[in-house]
Amino acid sequence: MKPSTNWFFPLLLLLGLFQLFGCSDDPGNPPSVDPRPEGWYWQNPLPQGSGLYSVSFSDGKTGVAVGVYGTIIRSQDYGITWENITSGTYKDLYCVTFMDRNTGTAVGMSGEIVRTTDGGKSWLSQPSGTNYSLRGVSFTDASTGTAVGQAGTILRTTDGGSSWVSQTSGTTNGLWAVSFTDANTGTAVGENGTILRTTDGGSTWVNQTSGTVNGLFGVSFTDANTGVAVGDNGMVLRTTDSGTTWLRQTGGTEYGLKSVSFLDADTGMAVGIQGTILRTTDGGATWNSLTSNTGLTLWSVSFTDSETWTAIGWYGKILRTTDAGSTWVSPTNNLSYQWLNSVSFIDSKIGTAVGSGGPILRTTDGGTSWVSQITPSPVGLACVSFTDANTGTAVGDLGTIIRTTDGGANWVSQASNVTDHLYGVSFTDADTGTSVGENGTILRTTNGGATWVRQTSGTDQSLWAVSFVNANTGTAVGDNASILRTTDGGVAWVCQRSGIGFGFRGVSFTDENTGVAVGQGGKILWTIDGGATWVYQTSNTIRNLYGVSLKNASTGTVVGEFGTILHTSDSGTTWVRQRLNVKHLLLGVSLTGENTGTAVGICGTILRID
Numbered sequence: 001m002k003p004s005t006n007w008f009f010p011l012l013l014l015l016g017l018f019q020l021f022g023c024s025d026d027p028g029n030p031p032s033v034d035p036r037p038e039g040w041y042w043q044n045p046l047p048q049g050s051g052l053y054s055v056s057f058s059d060g061k062t063g064v065a066v067g068v069y070g071t072i073i074r075s076q077d078y079g080i081t082w083e084n085i086t087s088g089t090y091k092d093l094y095c096v097t098f099m100d101r102n103t104g105t106a107v108g109m110s111g112e113i114v115r116t117t118d119g120g121k122s123w124l125s126q127p128s129g130t131n132y133s134l135r136g137v138s139f140t141d142a143s144t145g146t147a148v149g150q151a152g153t154i155l156r157t158t159d160g161g162s163s164w165v166s167q168t169s170g171t172t173n174g175l176w177a178v179s180f181t182d183a184n185t186g187t188a189v190g191e192n193g194t195i196l197r198t199t200d201g202g203s204t205w206v207n208q209t210s211g212t213v214n215g216l217f218g219v220s221f222t223d224a225n226t227g228v229a230v231g232d233n234g235m236v237l238r239t240t241d242s243g244t245t246w247l248r249q250t251g252g253t254e255y256g257l258k259s260v261s262f263l264d265a266d267t268g269m270a271v272g273i274q275g276t277i278l279r280t281t282d283g284g285a286t287w288n289s290l291t292s293n294t295g296l297t298l299w300s301v302s303f304t305d306s307e308t309w310t311a312i313g314w315y316g317k318i319l320r321t322t323d324a325g326s327t328w329v330s331p332t333n334n335l336s337y338q339w340l341n342s343v344s345f346i347d348s349k350i351g352t353a354v355g356s357g358g359p360i361l362r363t364t365d366g367g368t369s370w371v372s373q374i375t376p377s378p379v380g381l382a383c384v385s386f387t388d389a390n391t392g393t394a395v396g397d398l399g400t401i402i403r404t405t406d407g408g409a410n411w412v413s414q415a416s417n418v419t420d421h422l423y424g425v426s427f428t429d430a431d432t433g434t435s436v437g438e439n440g441t442i443l444r445t446t447n448g449g450a451t452w453v454r455q456t457s458g459t460d461q462s463l464w465a466v467s468f469v470n471a472n473t474g475t476a477v478g479d480n481a482s483i484l485r486t487t488d489g490g491v492a493w494v495c496q497r498s499g500i501g502f503g504f505r506g507v508s509f510t511d512e513n514t515g516v517a518v519g520q521g522g523k524i525l526w527t528i529d530g531g532a533t534w535v536y537q538t539s540n541t542i543r544n545l546y547g548v549s550l551k552n553a554s555t556g557t558v559v560g561e562f563g564t565i566l567h568t569s570d571s572g573t574t575w576v577r578q579r580l581n582v583k584h585l586l587l588g589v590s591l592t593g594e595n596t597g598t599a600v601g602i603c604g605t606i607l608r609i610d
Helices: 010-019
Strands: 040-044 052-057 063-067 072-075 083-087 093-098 104-108 115-116 124-126 134-140 145-149 154-157 165-167 175-180 186-190 195-198 206-208 216-221 227-231 233-239 259-263 268-272 277-280 289-290 298-303 309-313 317-320 340-345 351-355 360-364 369-375 381-386 392-396 401-404 412-414 424-426 431-439 441-443 453-455 463-468 474-478 481-486 506-508 515-519 524-527 536-537 546-551 557-558 565-566 586-593 597-602 606-610
Touching: 052 309, 063 093, 063 104, 104 134, 104 145, 134 186, 134 586, 145 175, 145 186, 186 216, 186 227, 227 259, 227 268, 227 424, 268 309, 268 369, 309 351, 351 381, 351 392, 351 597, 392 424, 392 431, 431 463, 431 474, 441 546, 453 474, 515 546, 515 557, 557 586
Parallel strands: 052 093, 052 298, 093 134, 134 175, 175 216, 216 259, 259 298, 340 381, 340 586, 381 424, 424 463, 463 506, 506 546, 546 586
Antiparallel strands: 040 606, 052 063, 063 072, 072 083, 093 104, 104 115, 115 124, 134 145, 145 154, 154 165, 175 186, 186 195, 195 206, 216 227, 227 233, 259 268, 268 277, 277 289, 298 309, 309 317, 340 351, 351 360, 360 369, 381 392, 392 401, 401 412, 424 431, 431 441, 441 453, 463 474, 474 481, 506 515, 515 524, 524 536, 546 557, 557 565, 586 597, 597 606
16 A cells, blocks of 8 residues: 555655655645644654754753754753654754753744743744745854854844844855854854854854865854864864864764764764764864764754763654763664554554564554564565454565464464565455555455455556455555456456546545545545546645545545645545644554544654544
8 A cells, every 4th residue: 555665665765855854845735734733743753753953952951952844852851851842833943052041042944033931841933034044053142143044144133033134144155054152253164165254243254264165064163263063974174273274184984974062172072974973082183983873864962961962863863872972872762763654443542553674563552552563574564454453464565465363463474376566455354355566466365364366457557555345345546547446346346537647545435435545746536426436626735645544424634745644524625734743754544533543654653643
């Protein structure tokens, strides 16, 4: 049902990475937004899985991290536990800084600026006067700060952000970071090795020679003279003369560095691509590589004391050290970062999710806790279907079919006698089920999978999803607008006309007549006559849609790219976007009530509404 196969994985990985850190909202008409955006919440990873760009500890105890879609999380115990905070924006936040325990500012996409005066518990938007994205911000006291960003943008405030004044940077290169040591003295860095310096609070900015064309993403000064800038290809530059000269240091890595932070004149850390963490104890003259135990890009690092540091990055990754970087551990509970392609709940409590690489996760308490189960094969699993608490079947790569009759305590491989990738499966009772896959493959069992019989589909198009409402009546959908229908258990499959030329990725029927098909380009089709006619519905998105679940003839939910979640309670006459701070590719959804459901996606994403 979902794109889980080995051959398709690299393409979707690139898509998923673009989604996570892309800088634009849906380019289609903006859909109406559900007034209950808090309805969906994270179950995995925890506290959330959206990308984090920046972290700042205002004192030894309280820290805030910001990221994708206005994500803000807050810790009050030195980074051990984190809670999600409402930011009031859905724009990406790229940088956060605290001037004291209570006062902080975050900047982001399209000139977004938000401010807190209560230690990060609540945030208010400030007018920036620009639509350019802001990438870095630095304050020297509660009133005086500078933000930098796209196209050489520099903004200055002297009243705590009540007003921001544009300054002339002298460059159109994007600026990624800025560091001030006092109200007058600061340095900004950015694209193509750009380094700018001011000694008059930004009234004038002077270009300095960096000696590189590599992008510079982080900068930190410990006094007016001494600072370090980091960037692409492991670039580390250091100055001890206010930037009159910048000398390249040996960082010991070729991976791009995204951020650098200093505790004092001697001790600092830099983080970057592939989980790179570097440490210096001599003011940046020399650097040592530390073992992070992650391959995810880290975007920012902040200290609480000389021994305790926190690093954050992609997919909500949080790492913490209490021994100055010798060991790093994740303080949060993450079951899996593997892709989850499909989820099946038989009631509001009991459900199973499967995904690429073979993960099987099981919950019996509505997702409050998920338990990993042992799979008989590590190949990708694309779809799962349960008919009761104990009996379920999952299908996937190279004709893989596995079966459980004890709620997943044991999974047993079954012989499909095909090597085609299987994408969808639907069972109507413990014995009767159908699986579909590439090259028009359709398999049928009437004995719980003891034997699977290949049926004639009449197409060589890949079929991505299938939905049966009883032993005889089912619909399969796939590439090139393929819709196939059977009313005799698959003895005969009849092609139906959709009226559009896009492929379908998901289908769900609630009875013999009522169903919905979703797919590429935000296409949603509804039928009330078993597919004799399909009616195009307005989704208000051009994002690809991958999963759909109907609870009844009027209520359903669709999921897809860029965290798209659409809900209808009027048979699709209107589809309302339900938002969470997520840009992840969502691949599967299962509704057990009109307002109760679970969605899954890339990087172990599990979302819940109830």
